[in-house]
Each structure stands twice: as structure tokens, then as C-alpha cells.
Amino acid sequence: MGQEVLQLRVVLRSISPLIWRRLLVRSDTSIARLHQILQVAFGWQDMHLHRFEIRGRPYGIHQDGGAFFDTNAHEALIGQLMLRRLERFTYEYDFGDGWLHDLRIEVTSLIDPKRVYPVCIAGRRAAPPEDCGGPHAFMANRSRFALMGESLSRAHLDLDGLADEVDDEDCDILSHYHPERFDRRAINRRLAALAPPSKERAADEGHRSDPY
Structure with a gap:
């Protein structure tokens, strides 16, 4: 089976x-890499x-204190799971908060050799x-x-008044939080920087650099 591009629509439930977010990913994207893509796309x-x-x-990817998985997430490729169009699957992040x-796969299309994948093509809100x-x-x-995010980012927040409920780490996170902000270009810069590249992309780049 040749490599294709999957158009994924990802919606945060109960909000x-x-x-x-709407993302384009190659069908040879591993589950482990899809985890990285979603982290970047949503700013987690x-x-x-x-x-x-x-x-x-x-x-998933096993981490200390977490579950073991029967399948190696680095070897399981999204395109090999034979998901039907609009068939739903889920990604849960932070078992405490439960995000x-x-x-869903909306569309399957041919790879555009001039485009770098993955890429975010649409979305709304932080x-x-x-x-x-x-x-x-x-x-x-x-x-x-x-309000806290806006105040922190403008350095107008009375930190003494909120010292008991906002620590330094929370301040850093909230200072970057603006509910309506969706910066697709910034997301795509981070997606483009994801490493390592897929084997297929590395092979393509190698062929392009071959003078013969």
C-alpha cells in the first residue's frame, strides 16, 4: 500500500x-509520533x-508509573489500522484531569511532494x-x-493577592493562556521541527540530494 495523507479532525471533548484542530498526517505516521503531533497542536x-x-x-508509550501496552507505539502506523472514514478513536492526556x-479521519488523499507533513490546516481556540x-x-x-492569563501577560496581576492559589509554574502557564488564541503558523513551525523525521521523508531527502 502506497503512502497517503490522512486529514484528521481532532476535538477536545466536553468543552x-x-x-x-484539523491536521494532515502521513499514513506512515506512528502512534508514538501522533502523540507528539497532538501535544504540539494543542499546546500541551x-x-x-x-x-x-x-x-x-x-x-501508547510506556512511562514510569503508567500502563504497559501490548503494541509498540513506535511501530504501529496509523495507516495500517484500517480505520474507516469518520470512524472515531480517542486520545486521552493526563489521566487526572482526563482530557x-x-x-476522525475526514479525507484520505495523495501525498503532495512539495509539502512537509505533519501540518495543521485549521483550528479554533487554545x-x-x-x-x-x-x-x-x-x-x-x-x-x-x-482574566488571569491576560493580567499575567501584561504584568498587571497582584501576585500577593493570589499567592496561595497561583505558584510560579502556574503563572508561567497562565501567562501564555488566551482562550481565543489559535496561532496556526506557530503550531506549524513546531510541527516542522519535530524529530526524528520519518524513514520515508529521510529517504526522499536522500534521493533529492543524489546527483544521479
Whole structure:
């Protein structure tokens, strides 16, 4: 089977208005690499455990304190899982907060040799701040997080008044949080910098550099 491009729509569950991304990934993208792509696309910090669930089977990268997975996530390729168009699978990040992402393949197309993958082509809104308590806590405190983020980024926040509830790490995270911000160019710069490249991309680059 030749390599193709999968157009994925990824929606963060239990949040309104929707927080979502539309991504183009190669069919030879591993589950491990898809984890990295989603971390970048949503601006997560990869500080917590994660897992995919695809047709009832868990996939992920083992980390200390986490579950073991029967399948090597570096070898399982998304294009080999034979997912049907619009068939849903899930990605969960941070088992404490429980951020569930619903993924669906919208379109399958041919690879554009002039384009670098993965790439984000659309989306709306920033993902919630790390460790904010999960979807329900985030929805209950969304306006407060937004105000704190704006105040921190402008250095107008009275830190003494919030010393008991905002530590230095929270300040750093919240200072970059703006709920309506979606910077596709910044996301794509980070996606382009992901390493290592796929074997196929490395081979393509090698062929292009071959004078013969």
C-alpha cells in the first residue's frame, strides 16, 4: 500500500465552544509520533501520561508509573489500522484531569511532494491550561483563567493577592493562556521541527540530494 495523507479532525471533548484542530498526517505516521503531533497542536506540555484507544485496544508509550501496552507505539502506523472514514478513536492526556480528544479521519488523499507533513490546516481556540482540573473545572473557571492569563501577560496581576492559589509554574502557564488564541503558523513551525523525521521523508531527502 502506497503512502497517503490522512486529514484528521481532532476535538477536545466536553468543552463548549469547541476547541479543535484539523491536521494532515502521513499514513506512515506512528502512534508514538501522533502523540507528539497532538501535544504540539494543542499546546500541551507532555507532562502527564497518555493513551490512545482504537477499536477497543489501548496504544501508547510506556512511562514510569503508567500502563504497559501490548503494541509498540513506535511501530504501529496509523495507516495500517484500517480505520474507516469518520470512524472515531480517542486520545486521552493526563489521566487526572482526563482530557479526551475525539479523532476522525475526514479525507484520505495523495501525498503532495512539495509539502512537509505533519501540518495543521485549521483550528479554533487554545487548549485549557495544564493541571486546571479537567473539563468541568475548566468550564466553571474559564473566564477566571482568561482574566488571569491576560493580567499575567501584561504584568498587571497582584501576585500577593493570589499567592496561595497561583505558584510560579502556574503563572508561567497562565501567562501564555488566551482562550481565543489559535496561532496556526506557530503550531506549524513546531510541527516542522519535530524529530526524528520519518524513514520515508529521510529517504526522499536522500534521493533529492543524489546527483544521479
